Amino acid sequence: xxxxxxxxxxxxxxxxxDKVTGRARYVDDMSLPDMLYxxxxxxxxxxxxxxxxxxxxxxxxxxxxxxxxxxxxxxxxVALIGEDQPCLADGIVNHPEEPILLLAHPDRxxxxxxxxxxxxxxxxxxxxxTIDASERLSQIIWxxxxxxxxxxxxxxxxxxxxxxxxxxxxxxxxxxxxEQLYIENNGMxxxxxxxxxxxxxxxxxxxxxxxxxxxxxxxxxxxxxxxxQMETGGAFGGKEDYPSIIAAHASLLAIKSRKPVKIIYDxxxxxxxxxxxxxxxxxxxxxxxxxxxxxxxxxDFTIDGGAYQTLSPVVLSRGAIHAGGPYHWPSVRxxxxxxxxxxxxxxxxxxxxxxxxxxxxxxxxDRIAEVVGLSPVEIRRRNFLKPGQTTxxxxxxxxxxxxxxxxxxxxxxxxxxxxxxxxxxRNLQTPANNLSTKKGIGIATFLxxxxxxxxxERYLSSLVGVEACADGSVRVLVSSTEFGQxxxxxxxxxxxxxxxxxxxxxxxxxxxxxxxPNSGPTVASRTxxxxxxxxxxxxxxxxxxxxxxxxLVDPYTPEEFRAACRAHVAEHGPFRSMSRYEPPEGIFWDxxxxxxxxxxxxxxxxxxxxxxxxxxxxxxxxxxxxxxxxVGRVLHPVLAEGQxxxxxxxxxxxxxxxxxxxxxxxxxxxxMTNYIMPTSAxxxxxxxxxxxxxxxxxxxxxxxxxxLPMDGPAPAIINAxxxxxxxxxxxxxxxxxxxxxxVDSLPASETEHATVDGR
Amino acid sequence: xxxxxxxxxTLTVNAKLHTLHAHPMERLLxxxxxxxxxxxTKEGCGEGECGSCSVLMDGLLVNxxxxxxxxxxxxxxVTIEGLAPGDQLTALQQAFLDCGxxxxxxxxxxxxxxxxxxxxxxxxxxxxEVREGLAGNLCRCTGYKQICEAVLxxxxxxxxSEAAK
Numbered sequence: 001x002x003x004x005x006x007x008x009x010x011x012x013x014x015x016x017x018d019k020v021t022g023r024a025r026y027v028d029d030m031s032l033p034d035m036l037y038x039x040x041x042x043x044x045x046x047x048x049x050x051x052x053x054x055x056x057x058x059x060x061x062x063x064x065x066x067x068x069x070x071x072x073x074x075x076x077x078v079a080l081i082g083e084d085q086p087c088l089a090d091g092i093v094n095h096p097e098e099p100i101l102l103l104a105h106p107d108r109x110x111x112x113x114x115x116x117x118x119x120x121x122x123x124x125x126x127x128x129x130t131i132d133a134s135e136r137l138s139q140i141i142w143x144x145x146x147x148x149x150x151x152x153x154x155x156x157x158x159x160x161x162x163x164x165x166x167x168x169x170x171x172x173x174x175x176x177x178x179e180q181l182y183i184e185n186n187g188m189x190x191x192x193x194x195x196x197x198x199x200x201x202x203x204x205x206x207x208x209x210x211x212x213x214x215x216x217x218x219x220x221x222x223x224x225x226x227x228x229q230m231e232t233g234g235a236f237g238g239k240e241d242y243p244s245i246i247a248a249h250a251s252l253l254a255i256k257s258r259k260p261v262k263i264i265y266d267x268x269x270x271x272x273x274x275x276x277x278x279x280x281x282x283x284x285x286x287x288x289x290x291x292x293x294x295x296x297x298x299x300d301f302t303i304d305g306g307a308y309q310t311l312s313p314v315v316l317s318r319g320a321i322h323a324g325g326p327y328h329w330p331s332v333r334x335x336x337x338x339x340x341x342x343x344x345x346x347x348x349x350x351x352x353x354x355x356x357x358x359x360x361x362x363x364x365x366d367r368i369a370e371v372v373g374l375s376p377v378e379i380r381r382r383n384f385l386k387p388g389q390t391t392x393x394x395x396x397x398x399x400x401x402x403x404x405x406x407x408x409x410x411x412x413x414x415x416x417x418x419x420x421x422x423x424x425x426r427n428l429q430t431p432a433n434n435l436s437t438k439k440g441i442g443i444a445t446f447l448x449x450x451x452x453x454x455x456x457e458r459y460l461s462s463l464v465g466v467e468a469c470a471d472g473s474v475r476v477l478v479s480s481t482e483f484g485q486x487x488x489x490x491x492x493x494x495x496x497x498x499x500x501x502x503x504x505x506x507x508x509x510x511x512x513x514x515x516x517p518n519s520g521p522t523v524a525s526r527t528x529x530x531x532x533x534x535x536x537x538x539x540x541x542x543x544x545x546x547x548x549x550x551x552l553v554d555p556y557t558p559e560e561f562r563a564a565c566r567a568h569v570a571e572h573g574p575f576r577s578m579s580r581y582e583p584p585e586g587i588f589w590d591x592x593x594x595x596x597x598x599x600x601x602x603x604x605x606x607x608x609x610x611x612x613x614x615x616x617x618x619x620x621x622x623x624x625x626x627x628x629x630x631v632g633r634v635l636h637p638v639l640a641e642g643q644x645x646x647x648x649x650x651x652x653x654x655x656x657x658x659x660x661x662x663x664x665x666x667x668x669x670x671x672m673t674n675y676i677m678p679t680s681a682x683x684x685x686x687x688x689x690x691x692x693x694x695x696x697x698x699x700x701x702x703x704x705x706x707x708l709p710m711d712g713p714a715p716a717i718i719n720a721x722x723x724x725x726x727x728x729x730x731x732x733x734x735x736x737x738x739x740x741x742x743v744d745s746l747p748a749s750e751t752e753h754a755t756v757d758g759r
Numbered sequence: 760x761x762x763x764x765x766x767x768x769t770l771t772v773n774a775k776l777h778t779l780h781a782h783p784m785e786r787l788l789x790x791x792x793x794x795x796x797x798x799x800t801k802e803g804c805g806e807g808e809c810g811s812c813s814v815l816m817d818g819l820l821v822n823x824x825x826x827x828x829x830x831x832x833x834x835x836x837v838t839i840e841g842l843a844p845g846d847q848l849t850a851l852q853q854a855f856l857d858c859g860x861x862x863x864x865x866x867x868x869x870x871x872x873x874x875x876x877x878x879x880x881x882x883x884x885x886x887x888e889v890r891e892g893l894a895g896n897l898c899r900c901t902g903y904k905q906i907c908e909a910v911l912x913x914x915x916x917x918x919x920s921e922a923a924k
Binding site for chain 1: 792797798799800801802803804805806808809811838839840842843848852853855856857858859860861862863864865866867868871889890891893894895896897898899900901902903904905906907
């Protein structure tokens with residue numbers, strides 16, 4: 001009898017050995033015989049009509065394969081939610097870097113010069129670049145009103161609360177674009193065979209998204225499109241939708257040339273042309289009582305979607321649902337809107353709209369605290385959602401979550417009270433101390449829903465398989481992808497635990513649409529909770545087959561399981577057990593009114609940041625960071641901690657470092673030299689703690705974890721800077737020059753900054 | 760590349776002597792990946808910022824995307840493939856596995872070479888020395904903490920094996 005638990009232990013990463021030895025195969029490590037290299041000719045202007053395309057001198061154009069929109073066999077679109085985005089611009093361009101032509105050549109060194117030699121003349125059209133300009137309708141660039149999507153979430157009678165309020169607190173918050181900055185640039189290889197159809201190998205998150213897009217583009221049936229995920233060097237949402245475009249481009253070149261084609265972006269192209277986190281603007285107007293209770297609020301949440309719809313409606317949805325934070329709102333009205341601008345489309349990035357709206361909510365809570373005269377701790381404590389209460393979509397909290405207790409633990413872990421007091425004293429400027437730094441401490445409390453929103457999981461209807469193999473081991477069959485988070489490892493742990501076999505007796509198939517069922521996209525913190533649960537039940541199907549056939553008698557050892565499995569396969573051949581998602585009973589969601597059970601489960605967190613602001617350079621150092629969360633059962637402690645630390649690091653970048661400089665819709669700093677992410681020398685000790693309250697939804701009680709840590713760091717850090725300086729900051733990223741500008745423009749009495757050398 | 764003739768480049772990679780023909784300005788990174796098939800060395804940015812293409816050249820840590828072929832002439836190069844013989848792992852590689860130092864894996868080869876270079880210079884570094892020593896290698900997944908733990912762990916292991924001798 002094997003009573004050793006596999007779930008909850010830190011087994012070796014499934015593909016870890018290949019990664020530490022350099023054997024792991026990423027798309028750029030693969031070549032096919034006779035392969036060409038592809039490149040993309042892109043728009044240099046934000047909006048206009050293409051007048052002419054000509055091919056400049058000095059290039060032997062006969063040696064190049066050239067593809068334009070006219071070569072597309074099916075529909076010229078990137079099929080996703082809508083079909084408004086062309087795969088190649090046809091007569092009109094709507095953003096800088098929009099793909100217009102494709103080139104391929106056997107010698108990759110000849111491509112950059114050829115791309116530059118394609119001359120495109122345009123009739124420029126007026127373009128718009130900001131949410132405000134899009135709303136003013138100074139130009140209509142998409143649909144009738146530049147609006148991709150709106151949502152309205154209403155709860156209670158908001159109109160009745162304003163008269164009862166002791167305070168009405170209003171403010172506006174903005175967040176900037178953020179580049180995912182996976183270290184492996186996007187890339188894809190396509191091969192075409194008139195019989196077999198199209199096969200692509202690439203760096204991607206969602207094989208079946210690419211599959212759908214290629215079917216539509218090439219006019220091919222399901223069985224003549226094959227998508228294979230190679231080892232993927234980071235994604236963070238950045239490889240959710242854009243890989244469909246690169247796969248489409250490589251496929252078009254492969255179809256025309258009848259040769260395999262590889263397209264690998266360099267860093268500049270990847271950063272300039274592919275998706276980023278949506279810039280956002282959130283306006284809060286909140287009615288509060290004198291003792292700090294929220295009576296109701298109006299939240300306007302607007303995101304800049306760029307030139308095409310892509311994933312904006314879904315990003316908007318998640319941002320809107322999270323906009324009220326982990327608080328009880330007796331009444332609320334959330335208006336959410338995604339608008340078009342002439343920038344490359346913004347897309348998925350860890351958190352998916354929630355980091356934007358939660359930044360606003362958490363800054364606003366500190367502002368409310370100040371107006372009411374309460375501490376940031378107390379204002380939160382008085383408004384936390386409690387079991388039995390409802391969220392803004394009127395989802396009843398059924399989990400036994402005690403946010404007050406979670407907060408207390410985080411305060412203790414961070415030594416909050418003592419630090420708050422000490423910092424307040426030491427920050428006092430006197431003529432004698434000539435203060436060169438100030439210190440502050442800030443809190444963010446938040447939640448993150450796991451899985452697709454509302455009816456999303458029902459529509460996805462994910463299918464998972466577990467296969468019994470000839471050697472008696474089992475193999476997990478999912479389209480869920482590994483890109484660092486630990487999908488392979490944890491899904492195998494789950495199968496091993498369900499079957500009570502060794503972790504070594506389980507493997508996982510490479511995601512390949514010819515081999516694996518559609519277990520849905522690898523997004524939305526859904527893999528372990530939703531797909532993991534299906535893996536668990538599919539694994540039990542194998543066990544059922546073995547026990548009903550009489551080959552295995554419970555209790556059994558892993559060796560006995562293996563022998564039984566081997567015997568059964570020898571007799572009947574390899575067999576599979578499949579499991580399809582079924583919505584839990586009693587789940588109510590209204591897609592029209594945006595009301596009901598938005599998520600099967602929420603993860604909860606309290607993050608506390610301690611900062612030092614240098615009064616000479618205005619640089620901010622995060623000195624300590626406590627990340628406490630309740631994510632259900634932790635299935636793999638080392639991987640879970642790694643997810644949290646990595647997410648916090650990206651959140652610190654979002655708050656303090658990562659600024660996309662735009663000019664006419666083009667990113668001006670698309671290099672690692674001038675778009676700055678944190679290095680090992682920049683980050684504080686990130687101290688990670690888990691509460692495990694248990695949860696019925698996911699596999700072995702797990703909930704979603706991947707996106708949560710992106711939500712809290714930015715507001716916690718900015719709240720800490722506000723605590724240090726006493727000046728309000730409501731916009732991120734917050735760079736030293738922004739702090740300098742703000743502090744410099746304040747009256748001297750509000751914040752006296754250091755005098756340097758008698759200045 | 761322009762029409763300069765190829766040069767003959769002799770260099771030692773992972774203890775094997777190679778004579779290659781390449782454009783003098785061809786990047787060492789491309790020589791390793793395309794001519795020698797050593798794809799463990801990764802390209803992240805192509806401008807010496809991310810450190811994914813780090814290799815050891817004559818005992819020094821370099822970004823192979825910034826080294827022209829001509830400069831690598833007669834050099835001794837160690838890539839991730841040359842770190843441990845056969846199927847074995849070095850203590851450092853094992854520590855990366857145990858501590859969670861590799862997530863997506865794309866920065867890992869460069870990071871491990873940078874860390875092994877650091878440990879060679881400083882067999883028992885402090886946490887701050889590790890943070891400083893690895894600051895030229897970017898990782899977007901881990902937030903570096905588990906990487907630093909792996910390096911410290913390998914340092915402790917190295918000291919133990921020294922003591923056992």
